[in-house]
Amino acid sequence: MAEQSQSKETPQASAQFGKSTRRRFLSRLGMASLLASTGHVLGEPSRDEAAAIPEKMEAVPAVEGAIPVALRVNGKKYDLQIDPRTTLLDCLREHLHLTGSKKGCDHGQCGACTVHVNGRRMNSCLCLAAMYQGDEITTIEGVGQPGKLHPIQEAFVAHDAYQCGYCTCGQIMSAVALLTEPCGPEDAEVKELMSGNICRCGAYQNIVAAIQSVRQSARPEKAG
Amino acid sequence: MKTFELSRADDPGQAIAAGAKATTAQQGAEIRFIAGGTNLVDFMKLNVETPQKLVDITHLPFDKIEALPDGGLSIGAMVRNSDLAYHPIVRKNYAVLSEALLSGASAQLRNMATTAGNLLQRTRCMYFRDTAMPCNKRDPGSGCAAITGVNRNLAILGTSEHCIATNPSDMNVALAALEATIHIRGTKGERSVPIGDFHLLPENTPERETVLEPGDLITQVTLPPPSPGARSLYLKLRDRASFEFALASAAVVVTMDGGKITRARVALGGVGTKPWRSPEAEAELTGQSATQAVFQKAAEAALRDAKPQSQNGFKVELAKRCLMHALKLVTQTA
Numbered sequence: 102m103a104e105q106s107q108s109k110e111t112p113q114a115s116a117q118f119g120k121s122t123r124r125r126f127l128s129r130l131g132m133a134s135l136l137a138s139t140g141h142v143l144g145e146p147s148r149d150e151a152a153a154i155p156e157k158m159e160a161v162p163a164v165e166g167a168i169p170v171a172l173r174v175n176g177k178k179y180d181l182q183i184d185p186r187t188t189l190l191d192c193l194r195e196h197l198h199l200t201g202s203k204k205g206c207d208h209g210q211c212g213a214c215t216v217h218v219n220g221r222r223m224n225s226c227l228c229l230a231a232m233y234q235g236d237e238i239t240t241i242e243g244v245g246q247p248g249k250l251h252p253i254q255e256a257f258v259a260h261d262a263y264q265c266g267y268c269t270c271g272q273i274m275s276a277v278a279l280l281t282e283p284c285g286p287e288d289a290e291v292k293e294l295m296s297g298n299i300c301r302c303g304a305y306q307n308i309v310a311a312i313q314s315v316r317q318s319a320r321p322e323k324a325g
Numbered sequence: 326m327k328t329f330e331l332s333r334a335d336d337p338g339q340a341i342a343a344g345a346k347a348t349t350a351q352q353g354a355e356i357r358f359i360a361g362g363t364n365l366v367d368f369m370k371l372n373v374e375t376p377q378k379l380v381d382i383t384h385l386p387f388d389k390i391e392a393l394p395d396g397g398l399s400i401g402a403m404v405r406n407s408d409l410a411y412h413p414i415v416r417k418n419y420a421v422l423s424e425a426l427l428s429g430a431s432a433q434l435r436n437m438a439t440t441a442g443n444l445l446q447r448t449r450c451m452y453f454r455d456t457a458m459p460c461n462k463r464d465p466g467s468g469c470a471a472i473t474g475v476n477r478n479l480a481i482l483g484t485s486e487h488c489i490a491t492n493p494s495d496m497n498v499a500l501a502a503l504e505a506t507i508h509i510r511g512t513k514g515e516r517s518v519p520i521g522d523f524h525l526l527p528e529n530t531p532e533r534e535t536v537l538e539p540g541d542l543i544t545q546v547t548l549p550p551p552s553p554g555a556r557s558l559y560l561k562l563r564d565r566a567s568f569e570f571a572l573a574s575a576a577v578v579v580t581m582d583g584g585k586i587t588r589a590r591v592a593l594g595g596v597g598t599k600p601w602r603s604p605e606a607e608a609e610l611t612g613q614s615a616t617q618a619v620f621q622k623a624a625e626a627a628l629r630d631a632k633p634q635s636q637n638g639f640k641v642e643l644a645k646r647c648l649m650h651a652l653k654l655v656t657q658t659a
Contacts (some may be wrong), residue, residue, distance in 0.1 A: 168331065185328070209433070223436055274445055279432070284413050295432075296432075
């Protein structure tokens with residue numbers, strides 16, 4: 102449906118995209134809308150220009166007013182030129198292609214964008230990326246790897262702590278941080294500290310069970 | 326979001342000089358200090374705030390919590406809400422503040438939000454947040470859509486015909502009961518403002534929410550030493566169990582001698598256009614026994630001037646019961 106309406110608006114672009122894979126098509130659509138939305142800065146791209154959007158994001162000319170920003174994410178350093186309005190979430194997703202952190206509400210209410218800054222969990226959608234230079238940023242991509250999952254990730258799998266998965270990266274980032282926060286032993290206390298992560302599928306019970314299993318195995322003397 | 330210029334202040338003087346170039350420090354400020362960003366970035370995304378310049382003040386040296394020689398506490402303006410809530414001195418001597426902070430927002434937001442930012446937290450009134458609607462606070466003279474609109478969550482104390490927006494902060498309510506002092510550095514030097522004088526009633530100028538002027542930088546909040554033997558508590562009532570703003574809340578600080586209340590400080594949240602200290606309730610409690618009848622009198626006094634709107638009449642009774650229950654709990658443990 103979205104693809105259809107978009108192709109009506111940009112027939113030439115859609116012809117170009119015709120032989121593309123779905124992923125390539127969608128990523129180009131994203132670029133087209135990005136350019137359209139920044140049209141007041143860049144000047145509206147003509148349809149031909151929109152069709153000729155380069156394959157790689159990096160090849161896009163810098164936005165007018167972009168500032169140099171150096172970020173450290175998952176132990177890697179990145180030197181970027183970004184619009185000062187860029188949130189940390191958008192920077193991670195659109196510039197660094199670390200798409201594990203999700204955009205849900207974009208207003209700090211759902212927790213899908215949760216990342217760690219110097220070990221503390223934060224809503225990356227409310228962070229201006231340029232303010233986090235010199236900080237150690239950790240995303241879901243830096244928490245575990247296939248074959249070497251973080252105990253919280255393993256517990257989420259073992260306890261079926263997700264359904265659609267959209268909120269899961271944020272849930273896991275919150276849960277990993279919770280392990281080092283002051284939190285009482287009860288389920289109610291875990292629920293309270295996880296209240297900044299919304300799950301529309303309603304996997305809450307299994308999320309709490311997953312977190313509690315890791316907390317209890319980390320201190321077997323108390324788990325009794 | 327409108328575009329802006331971002332700069333970083335490496336010392337307080339830089340920040341003050343940068344901020345002083347604005348024509349106002351209130352709604353419509355062209356220059357804003359930014360720290361946690363939890364409120365400001367949200368409002369910038371909504372175009373409720375459209376500053377041309379942002380000054381990053383996160384590197385200023387106001388990030389410490391320090392015991393004062395008089396037994397009080399100094400809280401740096403940059404101290405994050407979670408660090409303040411979990412600080413051992415706060416938990417021991419100012420439990421009401423710790424409880425208020427932990428009842429607000431989410432763990433992620435508390436990790437970001439600062440003390441000064443929370444003091445300046447803007448209302449959650451949906452008409453303030455929606456630029457398509459009239460709002461005297463956002464756009465002076467445009468009218469108040471809330472008075473004839475959806476006002477269930479809005480204020481019943483301190484309202485005016487121009488604005489009924491609630492101050493949303495839990496921390497501010499605790500600070501009001503603790504008689505905190507706000508320390509401000511500006512172009513004319515330093516000054517201290519009692520929390521009761523820091524926030525303004527809406528009256529004819531709802532766009533003015535605090536006494537802050539261009540360039541004014543909050544440096545710290547100080548708390549007086551805890552009254553010997555005092556117990557304190559924060560009780561918050563809301564539509565959800567967590568991550569929700571108060572419909573009504575009460576911060577109480579009470580000292581008992583035998584069965585008698587010798588000193589009481591009371592502030593209400595969720596019902597006032599500013600953090601609502603109630604000297605009327607305090608007067609009803611002081612020197613009295615901790616009984617349900619006395620609590621009832623205090624609650625009646627606190628809400629005597631309440632002016633409910635079309636949808637929030639329930640808040641009058643809710644706030645009374647909230648205060649009475651808070652007093653019951655705090656005197657039980659005292």
